[in-house]
Amino acid sequence: MRINLSKRKIKDPFVAKVEELSGQNLLACYQCGKCSAGCPAVSNMDILPNQIIRYAQLGFKDELLQSKSIWICASCFTCNARCPKGINIAEVIEAIREILLRKREDHIKVNKLSDAEKGDVPPIAIISSLRKFTS
Ligand code: SF4
Ligand code: SF4
Known part of the structure; x- marks a missing residue:
């Protein structure tokens, strides 16, 4: 997937909305990958859990909203339990689903x-x- 990083994306209100809905501090993630290493659904995902956090930090809204990973996630909370920074990744994924559902399409x-x-x-x-x- 081709990524277009820009200041505009990082400042996109989407980043603040994900943090607000999930109650998580996205910048606390230091990309250790433990969430993805323990995820039982990762083989069917197009964006891995640690990448979802990274994309959310950087404001890659379209990539996340179009990702099949947000629907593959089974909310099993294994990632939450494994994160050394105490980030609830499952809640971040739920927040992204919620943003999409609120579009009411x-x-x-x-x-x-x-x-x-x-x-x-x-x-x-x-x-x-x-x-x-x-x-
Ligand atoms: S386990 Fe936590 S700190 Fe590590 S990549 Fe996942 S969200 Fe980031
Ligand atoms: S909650 Fe979702 S992302 Fe986290 S380990 Fe379970 S299936 Fe994977």
Whole structure:
């Protein structure tokens, strides 16, 4: 993946938002890699947990929001337990997911469905979609 580092990215409000939502100090990470070394899902990730923290520090918003790793993470908290700096990596990943979900880009537009279509869509899909409007 080609990385475009710029001062503008580092100052992007995205960095502060990730810190606010996760309650973590991203700059505390010194890239030891222990989080990635213990992650059971790492073989399916396109950005490793330690890289997620690095990208978040540097404001690589698009790369993180498009990453499949944020959905692969199972929130098992192994990384949190292993981090020598006490950073809760799982919360950082959750914060990135939350930023994406708050954009409310749903595949299902419940208010545009006809009554017949609402009858066909699995109830859990409608509930999940509505939940995003209540956060
Ligand atoms: S274990 Fe902690 S300090 Fe080490 S790379 Fe991961 S987040 Fe950074
Ligand atoms: S919480 Fe997510 S990133 Fe951390 S070890 Fe578990 S699967 Fe990996």
